[in-house]
Amino acid sequence: MSAWVAVILAGVGSFALRFVLLAIVGRDSMPTALEQVSGLVVPASFAGLCALQLVRPAIDGSAGSLVIAAPTTAVVATRWGRSTAVLCGMGVIWAADLVGRLL
Protein backbone atom coordinates (compact mmCIF):
# COMPACT_ATOMS: atom_id res chain seq x y z
CA MET A 1 0.00 0.00 0.00
CA SER A 2 2.67 2.46 0.96
CA ALA A 3 4.50 1.53 -2.23
CA TRP A 4 1.55 2.82 -4.22
CA VAL A 5 1.45 6.00 -2.15
CA ALA A 6 5.13 6.54 -2.85
CA VAL A 7 4.75 5.97 -6.58
CA ILE A 8 1.70 8.18 -6.91
CA LEU A 9 3.26 11.00 -4.90
CA ALA A 10 6.49 10.65 -6.85
CA GLY A 11 4.52 10.79 -10.08
CA VAL A 12 2.56 13.87 -9.12
CA GLY A 13 5.75 15.51 -7.89
CA SER A 14 7.52 14.68 -11.13
CA PHE A 15 4.76 16.31 -13.15
CA ALA A 16 4.95 19.33 -10.87
CA LEU A 17 8.67 19.61 -11.62
CA ARG A 18 7.89 19.56 -15.31
CA PHE A 19 4.97 21.94 -15.22
CA VAL A 20 5.55 24.55 -12.52
CA LEU A 21 7.92 26.72 -14.54
CA LEU A 22 5.76 26.36 -17.63
CA ALA A 23 2.57 27.23 -15.74
CA ILE A 24 3.78 30.57 -14.48
CA VAL A 25 5.00 31.65 -17.90
CA GLY A 26 2.55 34.19 -19.18
CA ARG A 27 1.85 35.32 -22.68
CA ASP A 28 4.10 38.31 -22.29
CA SER A 29 7.10 36.51 -20.84
CA MET A 30 10.54 37.20 -22.13
CA PRO A 31 12.71 34.29 -23.20
CA THR A 32 14.70 32.97 -20.31
CA ALA A 33 18.40 33.62 -19.88
CA LEU A 34 18.82 29.88 -19.81
CA GLU A 35 18.36 29.83 -23.57
CA GLN A 36 21.95 30.90 -24.01
CA VAL A 37 23.14 27.82 -22.24
CA SER A 38 20.35 25.50 -23.38
CA GLY A 39 22.72 23.85 -25.83
CA LEU A 40 24.81 22.75 -22.85
CA VAL A 41 21.99 21.12 -20.93
CA VAL A 42 21.81 17.96 -23.04
CA PRO A 43 25.57 17.18 -23.02
CA ALA A 44 25.83 17.74 -19.28
CA SER A 45 22.66 15.85 -18.50
CA PHE A 46 23.34 12.86 -20.69
CA ALA A 47 26.95 12.66 -19.52
CA GLY A 48 25.74 12.69 -15.93
CA LEU A 49 23.16 9.99 -16.57
CA CYS A 50 25.69 7.91 -18.48
CA ALA A 51 28.32 8.23 -15.77
CA LEU A 52 25.80 7.11 -13.15
CA GLN A 53 25.01 4.01 -15.18
CA LEU A 54 28.68 3.19 -15.65
CA VAL A 55 29.75 3.92 -12.09
CA ARG A 56 27.40 1.43 -10.45
CA PRO A 57 28.90 -1.65 -12.14
CA ALA A 58 32.36 -0.16 -11.65
CA ILE A 59 31.77 -0.01 -7.90
CA ASP A 60 30.23 -3.43 -7.41
CA GLY A 61 32.68 -5.05 -9.78
CA SER A 62 30.19 -6.29 -12.37
CA ALA A 63 31.54 -4.07 -15.14
CA GLY A 64 33.45 -6.82 -16.89
CA SER A 65 33.41 -6.40 -20.63
CA LEU A 66 31.72 -3.00 -20.31
CA VAL A 67 35.24 -1.62 -19.80
CA ILE A 68 36.00 -2.49 -23.42
CA ALA A 69 32.48 -2.08 -24.77
CA ALA A 70 32.08 1.52 -23.59
CA PRO A 71 35.15 2.95 -25.37
CA THR A 72 34.21 0.91 -28.43
CA THR A 73 30.79 2.51 -28.51
CA ALA A 74 32.26 5.96 -27.96
CA VAL A 75 34.75 5.60 -30.80
CA VAL A 76 32.22 4.15 -33.24
CA ALA A 77 29.76 6.91 -32.35
CA THR A 78 32.19 9.61 -33.46
CA ARG A 79 32.04 8.40 -37.04
CA TRP A 80 28.94 6.28 -37.44
CA GLY A 81 25.39 6.40 -36.07
CA ARG A 82 24.20 5.88 -32.52
CA SER A 83 22.54 2.56 -33.22
CA THR A 84 25.68 1.25 -34.92
CA ALA A 85 27.74 2.36 -31.97
CA VAL A 86 25.49 0.62 -29.47
CA LEU A 87 25.44 -2.54 -31.58
CA CYS A 88 29.23 -2.61 -31.72
CA GLY A 89 29.42 -2.19 -27.97
CA MET A 90 26.86 -4.94 -27.42
CA GLY A 91 28.83 -7.09 -29.85
CA VAL A 92 31.87 -6.73 -27.62
CA ILE A 93 29.83 -7.75 -24.60
CA TRP A 94 28.27 -10.77 -26.29
CA ALA A 95 31.64 -11.82 -27.68
CA ALA A 96 33.25 -11.50 -24.27
CA ASP A 97 30.43 -13.52 -22.70
CA LEU A 98 30.87 -16.21 -25.33
CA VAL A 99 34.63 -16.35 -24.80
CA GLY A 100 34.07 -16.49 -21.07
CA ARG A 101 31.75 -19.45 -21.42
CA LEU A 102 34.01 -21.33 -23.82
CA LEU A 103 37.08 -21.01 -21.64
Added chain:
Amino acid sequence: MHLSATPARSDVHRLDATGSARRVASSRTDVRAELLAGARAMLPWLAGVMPFGFLIGVTTTTNGRSAVFGLATGLGIYSGSAQLTALQLLASGAGVATVVMSVLVLNARLLIYASSMTGHWHDTSLRFRALAGYLLVDPSFAEAARRYRERPAGAHWFYLGTGATLWIAWQASIVGGALGGALVPPGARLDAVIPLFLLAEVVGVVRDRATVAAAFVGGVVAVCSVGVPMHGGLLVAITVGILAGAAVQRVWT
Protein backbone atom coordinates in the same frame (compact mmCIF):
# COMPACT_ATOMS: atom_id res chain seq x y z
CA MET B 1 -1.24 48.85 -35.37
CA HIS B 2 -3.69 49.28 -38.23
CA LEU B 3 -6.38 46.60 -38.17
CA SER B 4 -6.97 45.18 -41.59
CA ALA B 5 -10.54 44.29 -42.54
CA THR B 6 -9.47 41.57 -44.95
CA PRO B 7 -6.73 39.22 -43.80
CA ALA B 8 -4.21 38.02 -46.36
CA ARG B 9 -5.39 35.05 -48.30
CA SER B 10 -2.46 32.76 -47.71
CA ASP B 11 -2.21 33.29 -43.99
CA VAL B 12 -4.74 32.97 -41.24
CA HIS B 13 -4.44 35.84 -38.83
CA ARG B 14 -6.16 36.28 -35.54
CA LEU B 15 -6.14 39.66 -33.89
CA ASP B 16 -5.55 39.39 -30.19
CA ALA B 17 -6.36 41.86 -27.44
CA THR B 18 -3.41 44.13 -28.18
CA GLY B 19 -4.46 44.46 -31.79
CA SER B 20 -1.41 42.77 -33.25
CA ALA B 21 -1.90 40.05 -35.77
CA ARG B 22 -0.74 36.61 -34.75
CA ARG B 23 -0.39 33.88 -37.24
CA VAL B 24 -2.17 30.81 -35.95
CA ALA B 25 -1.55 27.31 -37.14
CA SER B 26 -1.72 26.34 -40.43
CA SER B 27 -3.43 23.80 -42.57
CA ARG B 28 -4.03 20.24 -41.52
CA THR B 29 -1.27 18.86 -43.73
CA ASP B 30 1.37 20.93 -41.98
CA VAL B 31 0.28 19.57 -38.63
CA ARG B 32 0.25 16.00 -39.80
CA ALA B 33 3.63 16.35 -41.49
CA GLU B 34 5.16 17.81 -38.37
CA LEU B 35 3.63 15.16 -36.11
CA LEU B 36 5.00 12.42 -38.35
CA ALA B 37 8.38 14.12 -38.62
CA GLY B 38 8.50 14.24 -34.85
CA ALA B 39 7.58 10.59 -34.58
CA ARG B 40 10.27 9.66 -37.10
CA ALA B 41 12.86 11.70 -35.25
CA MET B 42 12.21 9.69 -32.10
CA LEU B 43 12.63 6.29 -33.76
CA PRO B 44 16.45 6.10 -33.45
CA TRP B 45 16.12 6.80 -29.74
CA LEU B 46 13.75 3.90 -29.20
CA ALA B 47 16.49 1.35 -29.84
CA GLY B 48 18.18 2.49 -26.66
CA VAL B 49 15.14 3.63 -24.72
CA MET B 50 13.00 0.54 -25.05
CA PRO B 51 15.50 -1.89 -23.52
CA PHE B 52 15.61 0.45 -20.54
CA GLY B 53 11.83 0.40 -20.23
CA PHE B 54 11.85 -3.34 -20.71
CA LEU B 55 14.39 -3.66 -17.92
CA ILE B 56 12.18 -1.60 -15.66
CA GLY B 57 9.26 -3.88 -16.42
CA VAL B 58 11.39 -6.93 -15.65
CA THR B 59 12.64 -5.36 -12.39
CA THR B 60 9.05 -4.65 -11.40
CA THR B 61 7.97 -8.26 -11.57
CA THR B 62 11.27 -9.54 -10.19
CA ASN B 63 10.59 -7.42 -7.12
CA GLY B 64 7.18 -8.99 -6.77
CA ARG B 65 5.12 -6.10 -8.05
CA SER B 66 2.41 -6.15 -10.68
CA ALA B 67 2.73 -4.98 -14.26
CA VAL B 68 0.21 -2.27 -13.39
CA PHE B 69 2.56 -1.01 -10.71
CA GLY B 70 5.41 -0.81 -13.17
CA LEU B 71 3.17 0.99 -15.63
CA ALA B 72 2.17 3.42 -12.88
CA THR B 73 5.80 4.42 -12.43
CA GLY B 74 6.02 4.94 -16.17
CA LEU B 75 2.89 7.07 -16.35
CA GLY B 76 3.75 9.24 -13.37
CA ILE B 77 7.46 9.42 -12.77
CA TYR B 78 8.21 8.88 -16.46
CA SER B 79 11.97 8.79 -16.21
CA GLY B 80 14.07 5.64 -16.43
CA SER B 81 16.72 6.41 -13.86
CA ALA B 82 14.18 7.68 -11.33
CA GLN B 83 11.82 4.76 -11.88
CA LEU B 84 14.58 2.24 -11.47
CA THR B 85 15.81 3.95 -8.31
CA ALA B 86 12.29 4.02 -6.89
CA LEU B 87 11.85 0.31 -7.55
CA GLN B 88 15.20 -0.54 -6.02
CA LEU B 89 14.51 1.60 -2.96
CA LEU B 90 11.10 0.03 -2.46
CA ALA B 91 12.62 -3.42 -2.76
CA SER B 92 15.14 -2.57 -0.05
CA GLY B 93 12.37 -1.43 2.29
CA ALA B 94 12.77 2.32 2.03
CA GLY B 95 9.91 4.50 3.26
CA VAL B 96 7.59 6.72 1.25
CA ALA B 97 9.52 9.89 2.03
CA THR B 98 12.85 8.45 0.94
CA VAL B 99 11.43 7.14 -2.31
CA VAL B 100 9.61 10.36 -3.16
CA MET B 101 12.58 12.57 -2.27
CA SER B 102 15.00 10.47 -4.28
CA VAL B 103 12.74 10.54 -7.32
CA LEU B 104 12.25 14.29 -7.09
CA VAL B 105 15.97 14.96 -6.68
CA LEU B 106 16.81 12.71 -9.62
CA ASN B 107 14.07 14.36 -11.67
CA ALA B 108 15.07 17.87 -10.66
CA ARG B 109 16.87 18.14 -14.00
CA LEU B 110 13.37 18.39 -15.49
CA LEU B 111 13.21 21.87 -14.00
CA ILE B 112 16.24 22.77 -16.09
CA TYR B 113 14.66 21.24 -19.17
CA ALA B 114 11.38 23.08 -18.60
CA SER B 115 13.24 26.30 -17.97
CA SER B 116 14.97 25.92 -21.33
CA MET B 117 11.62 25.57 -23.03
CA THR B 118 9.77 28.47 -21.45
CA GLY B 119 11.06 30.85 -24.10
CA HIS B 120 9.72 28.64 -26.89
CA TRP B 121 6.40 27.88 -25.27
CA HIS B 122 5.54 31.20 -23.69
CA ASP B 123 2.88 31.99 -26.27
CA THR B 124 1.11 28.65 -26.20
CA SER B 125 -2.01 27.69 -24.30
CA LEU B 126 -1.82 26.39 -20.75
CA ARG B 127 -3.24 23.11 -22.00
CA PHE B 128 -0.41 22.75 -24.52
CA ARG B 129 2.15 23.56 -21.86
CA ALA B 130 0.67 20.98 -19.52
CA LEU B 131 0.82 18.29 -22.19
CA ALA B 132 4.21 19.41 -23.45
CA GLY B 133 5.55 19.47 -19.93
CA TYR B 134 4.19 16.03 -19.16
CA LEU B 135 5.97 14.63 -22.23
CA LEU B 136 9.26 16.32 -21.34
CA VAL B 137 12.10 13.92 -20.56
CA ASP B 138 15.65 13.45 -21.76
CA PRO B 139 15.09 12.21 -25.35
CA SER B 140 12.10 14.46 -26.06
CA PHE B 141 13.97 17.40 -24.61
CA ALA B 142 17.01 16.65 -26.75
CA GLU B 143 14.85 16.54 -29.89
CA ALA B 144 12.98 19.68 -28.86
CA ALA B 145 16.17 21.61 -28.14
CA ARG B 146 17.51 20.74 -31.57
CA ARG B 147 14.32 21.46 -33.51
CA TYR B 148 13.43 24.73 -31.81
CA ARG B 149 16.97 25.92 -32.42
CA GLU B 150 17.01 24.93 -36.10
CA ARG B 151 13.48 25.74 -37.22
CA PRO B 152 10.90 27.03 -34.72
CA ALA B 153 8.06 27.12 -37.24
CA GLY B 154 5.83 24.10 -36.77
CA ALA B 155 8.04 22.89 -33.92
CA HIS B 156 5.14 22.63 -31.47
CA TRP B 157 3.56 19.84 -33.51
CA PHE B 158 6.90 18.23 -34.15
CA TYR B 159 7.48 18.13 -30.40
CA LEU B 160 4.07 16.60 -29.70
CA GLY B 161 4.77 13.93 -32.30
CA THR B 162 8.18 13.15 -30.88
CA GLY B 163 7.01 13.24 -27.28
CA ALA B 164 3.96 11.07 -27.87
CA THR B 165 5.99 8.48 -29.78
CA LEU B 166 8.45 8.23 -26.91
CA TRP B 167 5.67 8.03 -24.34
CA ILE B 168 3.82 5.24 -26.13
CA ALA B 169 7.00 3.24 -26.75
CA TRP B 170 8.12 3.69 -23.15
CA GLN B 171 4.89 2.51 -21.56
CA ALA B 172 4.69 -0.40 -23.99
CA SER B 173 8.23 -1.52 -23.22
CA ILE B 174 7.55 -1.44 -19.48
CA VAL B 175 4.48 -3.59 -19.87
CA GLY B 176 6.38 -5.81 -22.27
CA GLY B 177 9.15 -6.31 -19.76
CA ALA B 178 6.75 -6.93 -16.91
CA LEU B 179 4.79 -9.53 -18.83
CA GLY B 180 7.46 -11.05 -21.05
CA GLY B 181 10.66 -10.66 -19.09
CA ALA B 182 11.01 -14.37 -18.57
CA LEU B 183 11.22 -14.89 -22.32
CA VAL B 184 14.40 -12.85 -22.74
CA PRO B 185 17.58 -14.86 -22.24
CA PRO B 186 19.80 -13.43 -19.49
CA GLY B 187 22.70 -13.54 -21.92
CA ALA B 188 21.13 -10.73 -23.90
CA ARG B 189 22.60 -8.31 -21.34
CA LEU B 190 19.93 -5.69 -21.86
CA ASP B 191 21.26 -3.90 -18.80
CA ALA B 192 24.38 -3.01 -20.76
CA VAL B 193 22.40 -1.32 -23.53
CA ILE B 194 21.49 1.60 -21.30
CA PRO B 195 24.96 2.98 -20.49
CA LEU B 196 26.16 2.28 -24.03
CA PHE B 197 23.22 4.10 -25.53
CA LEU B 198 23.67 7.09 -23.23
CA LEU B 199 27.34 7.16 -24.13
CA ALA B 200 26.57 7.15 -27.84
CA GLU B 201 24.16 10.03 -27.23
CA VAL B 202 26.78 12.08 -25.44
CA VAL B 203 29.24 11.58 -28.29
CA GLY B 204 26.49 12.55 -30.72
CA VAL B 205 25.55 15.85 -29.06
CA VAL B 206 29.06 17.07 -28.36
CA ARG B 207 29.83 19.67 -31.02
CA ASP B 208 32.34 22.18 -29.76
CA ARG B 209 34.61 23.06 -26.85
CA ALA B 210 31.74 24.23 -24.67
CA THR B 211 29.69 21.06 -25.10
CA VAL B 212 32.79 18.91 -24.59
CA ALA B 213 33.44 20.77 -21.34
CA ALA B 214 29.83 20.41 -20.23
CA ALA B 215 29.81 16.68 -20.95
CA PHE B 216 33.23 15.97 -19.51
CA VAL B 217 32.71 17.93 -16.32
CA GLY B 218 29.17 16.61 -15.94
CA GLY B 219 30.40 13.04 -16.22
CA VAL B 220 33.33 13.48 -13.86
CA VAL B 221 31.28 15.28 -11.22
CA ALA B 222 28.58 12.62 -11.46
CA VAL B 223 31.16 9.94 -10.75
CA CYS B 224 32.60 11.92 -7.84
CA SER B 225 29.17 12.72 -6.41
CA VAL B 226 28.02 9.17 -6.01
CA GLY B 227 28.04 9.61 -2.25
CA VAL B 228 25.77 12.66 -2.23
CA PRO B 229 22.61 11.85 -0.26
CA MET B 230 19.24 11.40 -1.90
CA HIS B 231 20.92 10.83 -5.26
CA GLY B 232 21.60 14.54 -5.46
CA GLY B 233 24.81 13.84 -7.35
CA LEU B 234 23.09 13.95 -10.74
CA LEU B 235 21.68 17.42 -10.22
CA VAL B 236 25.03 18.66 -8.93
CA ALA B 237 26.79 17.12 -11.92
CA ILE B 238 24.42 18.66 -14.47
CA THR B 239 24.60 22.09 -12.85
CA VAL B 240 28.39 22.08 -12.62
CA GLY B 241 28.63 20.72 -16.15
CA ILE B 242 26.47 23.53 -17.52
CA LEU B 243 28.52 26.09 -15.60
CA ALA B 244 31.74 24.63 -16.96
CA GLY B 245 30.40 24.76 -20.51
CA ALA B 246 29.19 28.31 -20.03
CA ALA B 247 32.61 29.32 -18.73
CA VAL B 248 34.26 27.80 -21.80
CA GLN B 249 31.75 29.65 -23.99
CA ARG B 250 32.70 32.91 -22.34
CA VAL B 251 36.45 32.36 -22.58
CA TRP B 252 36.62 30.90 -26.04
CA THR B 253 34.14 33.00 -28.06
